[in-house]
Amino acid sequence: MKSSPLLLDGNRVAIDIKNQLVGRVSKLKERDIVPCLATILVGEDPASATYVRMKGNACSRVGIRSIRIELPEETTTEELIRAIKQLNDDQSVHGILLQHPVPSHIDERAAFEAISIDKDVDGVTMQGFAQNAFGIAAFPSCTPAAIMEILKYYELPIAGKHAVVIGRSPILGKPVSAMLLNKDATVTTCHSRTSNLEQHVRSADIVVAAVGKPKFVQGDWIKPGAVVLDAGYNPGNVGDVDFEACIPHVSAITPVPAGVGPVTITMLLKHTVEAAERSKR
C-alpha cells in the first residue's frame, strides 16, 4: 500500500519560526533594541500597497516595529536613492524593503544597490547574491530562503540529490540554485528556453517551480518519490504545480496557498530580527 505524501505545511513552519522570533524580539527589547523594518512603496499600485500592508502587519505580530515610506509615482531614481540612503544612515532602522516592481521610469537595480548590505533583509543586492553564492553569510532573497527553510524544517536531505529549478530570476531561480548547490545538491537550472523540460524534471529528486505559470508542472513529469516545492502564486491562489496531479507521485509537496508563501514573509521578519541582533542598537 502506498503511503500518502508528506504535506509541507508552510503555515506550521511559519508559526514555529514566528514563536521563536517573539522570544528573540523580547530579548532585544530588554537591551532597549526594537527591531525595525522600513518598507518603501513607490506609486499607487494596489497589489503592492496590499503586500506592504501585509508585511507591516506581520512585523507587528512578532513585535517588530515597521515604518512605511510612501513616495509618489513620479519619484525619480535619485530621489528614491536619497530616501534609501537616509534609512541606511538611520540607526533605529535594521531592515529596508523596497517593494518591487517600482514604476518603470525608475532604475530598480540602482535603487536595490543603494540598500546597505547590513540592512538588505529582502536579499536584493548583488553583493548579497554573490555572498550567498560563495557561501559567505548575507541575507538571501526571502523566497529562496523560505524554500531552504522548509527543506530544513522537514529534514529533507539535499546533499547528493538532483535538484531541478525551473526559473532563473535574480531573486528566485538563480539564488535558490546557488543555495541548493552550496548544500551539495547537483543543480539543474531550467527556463523558458530549455528544450525537453519534462525530461529534466523527470530526473529530479527535488523540483523547485518558479515559473509564474499556473499548474505548469504536470503530475507525470514527477519522478516517483520526488520532493516538490512550489514557489508560484498565480491569480486564483494557484501555484506553478498541478498539485492534485502530482500527489500520486511525490514523497513531499508544498501546497498553494499555505506552502512557500507564509514562510517567505516570515523570512523577512527573521532577517530583520537578525539584523537587529547584529546591530549595536
Add this chain to the structure above:
Amino acid sequence: MKSSPLLLDGNRVAIDIKNQLVGRVSKLKERDIVPCLATILVGEDPASATYVRMKGNACSRVGIRSIRIELPEETTTEELIRAIKQLNDDQSVHGILLQHPVPSHIDERAAFEAISIDKDVDGVTMQGFAQNAFGIAAFPSCTPAAIMEILKYYELPIAGKHAVVIGRSPILGKPVSAMLLNKDATVTTCHSRTSNLEQHVRSADIVVAAVGKPKFVQGDWIKPGAVVLDAGYNPGNVGDVDFEACIPHVSAITPVPAGVGPVTITMLLKHTVEAAERSKR
C-alpha cells in the same frame, strides 16, 4: 562514414584575438593611453612566479605595459590591501591581477574585494561575479571567459542546449555555469558530492570539465555529438578529460595543452585593453 571531430584549437583563437588587440592598443597609444596591467605576487612560490612572468610576457607581445609588484611572504592582509588600493588610485594602471593562491595567513577574499571593479580584469571580485550572473557588464574570470570565447569563435550553439559543468569553484564552475545560463543553456552544475555523475554527463550537449583531476571524464560518458571543453591542467600537461577516449564520441573538443589555456591568458589581455579603452587615460 563518421567525420572526425572539430578540434577547438585555443592557440588559433588566442592568435586571432591578440592580433585584434595589437590594433586596439595602437589606437589607444595614438590617444597617449598605454594599457597597463599591474601584477601582484606575494611570496616566493616558483610556479606562481612563473605564471606572473608568463602573463607579463604575454602583455608585452601585444603592447600592454605591465608592472610587477612583488611582496614578501610575510606580507599581512592589511599591507596587501594597501598595495592594491595604491594601484586602484594609480590612473596609469588599468588592470590589477593578484596572483593566487596567496600565502595562507592572508585573507585572500578580503584582498580580492579590495580590487576596484573597474580594474578587476581577472574577474575575482564578488561584485563582478554578481554582475556577470545578472547579465550586467563586468569582467568575468578569465577561464570562464575563455570557454565562452571558444564557443563563440567556433560558432557552437549554446541556447537550448544542456550544459553540464563539473566543478563549482568561485572562479570557474560557478561563473561559467552562470554565463552559460545567461546564453540560454540549461545548466547542470556537478561536483564532488554529485551522485551518478556519469549519468548527468551522458545527457549533456556541452560538457565543461573543471575538476582538477587528470583524465577524470571518460570517453563512454560522452553523448554522441557532444562538445567537450576541458579547463583542467594537471601535472604532465594532462587535462581533466580523457581526450583520446572522447574523440570517437564528440563533435568538438579542446585539447590540453593548446585548448582553454592559451585563450585564458588572452582574456586577461583583452580585459586589460577594454579597461584602458573605458578609462579616461
